[in-house]
Amino acid sequence: MNILVCVKRVPLTGGRMTLTEDGRAIQTRHLGFTVSPHEECAAEEAIRLVEEHGGSTTVLTLGPAEAEEQLRDMLAIGADRAIHLVSDGEEWDPQATAAAIVEAVRALPEPFDLLLFGNESADGGNYQVPIRVAHSLGLPCVTGIKALSAQDGLLRCEQEVAGGRDVYELRLPAVVTVREGINLPRYPSVPGRMRAKRKPVAASTPQRPAARLRMERLVVPEGPGKQAEILGHGPEAAPRVVEILAEIGVI
Amino acid sequence: MNIVWVDGAGDELSQQAVAFARGLGGDVAAVRFAAGEAYSPAAWAQTLVELAAERGASAVLAPATDRGNELLAHVAAKLGQPVAANCTSLTPGSPARVVRLRWGGSLLEEAALDGSPLLATVAPHSVAAEPFGEPETLAVTPAASELDLAVRVSGRIEAAGAGVSLADAEVVVSGGRGVGSAEGFGVIEELAGLLGGAVGCSRAVTSAGWRPHSDQVGQTGTKVSPEIYIACGISGATQHMAGCKGAKRLLAINPDGEASIFASADYAVIGDLHEVVPAISAEIRKVRGT
Numbered sequence: 001m002n003i004l005v006c007v008k009r010v011p012l013t014g015g016r017m018t019l020t021e022d023g024r025a026i027q028t029r030h031l032g033f034t035v036s037p038h039e040e041c042a043a044e045e046a047i048r049l050v051e052e053h054g055g056s057t058t059v060l061t062l063g064p065a066e067a068e069e070q071l072r073d074m075l076a077i078g079a080d081r082a083i084h085l086v087s088d089g090e091e092w093d094p095q096a097t098a099a100a101i102v103e104a105v106r107a108l109p110e111p112f113d114l115l116l117f118g119n120e121s122a123d124g125g126n127y128q129v130p131i132r133v134a135h136s137l138g139l140p141c142v143t144g145i146k147a148l149s150a151q152d153g154l155l156r157c158e159q160e161v162a163g164g165r166d167v168y169e170l171r172l173p174a175v176v177t178v179r180e181g182i183n184l185p186r187y188p189s190v191p192g193r194m195r196a197k198r199k200p201v202a203a204s205t206p207q208r209p210a211a212r213l214r215m216e217r218l219v220v221p222e223g224p225g226k227q228a229e230i231l232g233h234g235p236e237a238a239p240r241v242v243e244i245l246a247e248i249g250v251i
Numbered sequence: 252m253n254i255v256w257v258d259g260a261g262d263e264l265s266q267q268a269v270a271f272a273r274g275l276g277g278d279v280a281a282v283r284f285a286a287g288e289a290y291s292p293a294a295w296a297q298t299l300v301e302l303a304a305e306r307g308a309s310a311v312l313a314p315a316t317d318r319g320n321e322l323l324a325h326v327a328a329k330l331g332q333p334v335a336a337n338c339t340s341l342t343p344g345s346p347a348r349v350v351r352l353r354w355g356g357s358l359l360e361e362a363a364l365d366g367s368p369l370l371a372t373v374a375p376h377s378v379a380a381e382p383f384g385e386p387e388t389l390a391v392t393p394a395a396s397e398l399d400l401a402v403r404v405s406g407r408i409e410a411a412g413a414g415v416s417l418a419d420a421e422v423v424v425s426g427g428r429g430v431g432s433a434e435g436f437g438v439i440e441e442l443a444g445l446l447g448g449a450v451g452c453s454r455a456v457t458s459a460g461w462r463p464h465s466d467q468v469g470q471t472g473t474k475v476s477p478e479i480y481i482a483c484g485i486s487g488a489t490q491h492m493a494g495c496k497g498a499k500r501l502l503a504i505n506p507d508g509e510a511s512i513f514a515s516a517d518y519a520v521i522g523d524l525h526e527v528v529p530a531i532s533a534e535i536r537k538v539r540g541t
């Protein structure tokens with residue numbers, strides 16, 4: 001089974017978000033980067049499916065030159081090769097992102113059996129890139145999947161809904177978006193990191209089309225403006241805590 | 252005329268989406284699919300695309316639920332138009348302007364949105380809910396293709412339904428990396444049990460394998476809205492707070508007085524959770540006389 005996994009580089013923001021002066025990006029000078037947990041799980045799921053059925057995993061990102069770091073992370077946990085669509089560092093809107101991914105997939109000699117995505121990107125939360133990719137490639141798409149199995153070209157997918165899970169069955173090739181919790185991703189090993197350095201990364205530089213959902217400005221919403229009441233230090237605070245719980249009516 | 256797909260007539264998110272659509276001006280048609288129609292996102296979207304053309308809709312909206320976001324993305328892909336997910340406001344014009352949630356609500360984006368009809372999903376609590384009449388009932392269009400119908404719910408697994416569900420709990424006692432181990436959650440479980448609440452945790456905990464992902468609160472976990480959220484050994488990363496900011500009150504227990512969780516807390520106990528949490532449980536037993 002040949003699988004494509006799409007991941008997006010995003011900053012690890014910690015306890016507070018600070019914006020750049022022009023308000024168009026998060027100030028990342030002191031931050032590390034990662035991909036969404038959903039996408040990490042998508043990569044883990046691909047690697048497990050390939051371990052079970054054979055084939056290979058290709059990981060793709062559209063992002064700045066530095067996003068090679070995230071591709072190497074995915075290669076370190078077991079992806080076989082990577083495609084880096086090197087962007088200009090500007091934000092690409094979801095339509096443009098999907099179009100670039102579609103073009104990259106079409107340029108490959110072999111089609112993929114399965115294209116895995118996160119359910120939504122961590123920073124954008126657009127809920128649409130995979131659906132657009134599926135539509136352009138003429139493939140079916142299921143989203144938000146928490147359990148996935150493949151047998152004889154048939155996929156069985158479970159999606160969490162209120163009160164239980166809905167089940168979908170469909171044929172490959174297909175596009176599937178996953179949610180964190182579908183698996184517990186492995187950590188890269190030291191030998192995995194060494195091997196990742198030698199795995200191939202194919203880079204190209206697509207042109208960014210005009211955005212049709214144009215980000216103009218980011219705003220950090222006003223916090224709750226709370227001043228926490230200190231109930232005490234250590235176990236001596238317990239009686240005061242219980243008074244509060246009683247006031248609220250939960251005891 | 253604006254079309255709003257709704258899950259039902261009664262639920263709050265649908266009522267908010269209809270109120271949001273009314274705010275755009277013009278008539279609003281609330282539509283849903285007949286109870287017998289198995290969910291099929293692309294086929295439902297095809298039906299909405301045809302309805303929008305027939306009525307000359309200037310906007311097609313849905314609540315920003317899993318299904319609302321999915322349907323509108325299919326509508327957008329089919330029409331080759333942009334769609335803005337999780338909007339808190341939409342002002343028609345050329346271009347239209349939206350404000351939308353990003354990073355699970357930790358950040359807002361002001362953006363220009365092209366396209367006709369305007370396509371957007373409505374973030375929860377952007378406007379007050381307004382009741383509306385029985386929505387029009389739709390049947391899947393005969394024009395839905397085989398590909399559209401390839402994805403369709405074909406079965407259902409009912410939840411086991413044991414204990415208090417995290418999403419609905421009145422009290423959530425949540426542990427972070429500061430709990431230190433899977434066994435360390437004993438004190439958290441004890442307090443949650445005494446309060447009839449649910450146990451939550453941070454991603455640091457699920458990544459370490461101490462708790463299942465179903466306990467995780469946050470941007471990629473469950474969103475909770477209890478009367479009180481008791482955060483023990485959690486630093487307060489934005490992605491965690493994205494899941495618990497719906498709590499009416501927040502009590503944080505942490506030895507680090509500088510932890511960012513205190514900036515969102517109503518009540519603070521500065522200390523080691525392994526001393527504080529058992530002391531709270533003991534005090535509850537004392538006042539109850541058990």
Ligand SMILES: Cc1cc2nc3c(=O)[nH]c(=O)nc-3n(C[C@H](O)[C@H](O)[C@H](O)COP(=O)(O)OP(=O)(O)OC[C@H]3O[C@@H](n4cnc5c(N)ncnc54)[C@H](O)[C@@H]3O)c2cc1C
Nearest residue numbers: 122427428429453454455469470471472484486490491524
């Ligand atoms: C896209 C994305 C999505 C994410 N989604 C989520 C999500 O859904 N949920 C989530 O939780 N995280 C999420 N994260 C991870 C998040 O950024 C943080 O890494 C995580 O929340 C940290 O967990 P923590 O607070 O338990 O650990 P830490 O940040 O390590 O904090 C541990 C805290 O415990 C305190 N402590 C230590 N010892 C004790 C003690 N004995 N008693 C009391 N306190 C003690 C420390 O002072 C510290 O404040 C996401 C990250 C990304 C990038």
Ligand SMILES: Nc1ncnc2c1ncn2[C@@H]1O[C@H](COP(=O)(O)O)[C@@H](O)[C@H]1O
Nearest residue numbers: 006007062117118120121126127128129
């Ligand atoms: N720049 C990108 N590069 C690669 N994959 C992406 C990119 N942006 C989005 N994706 C994929 O599409 C999914 C949904 O993104 P979105 O539609 O932005 O919420 C993500 O979880 C990724 O799998």
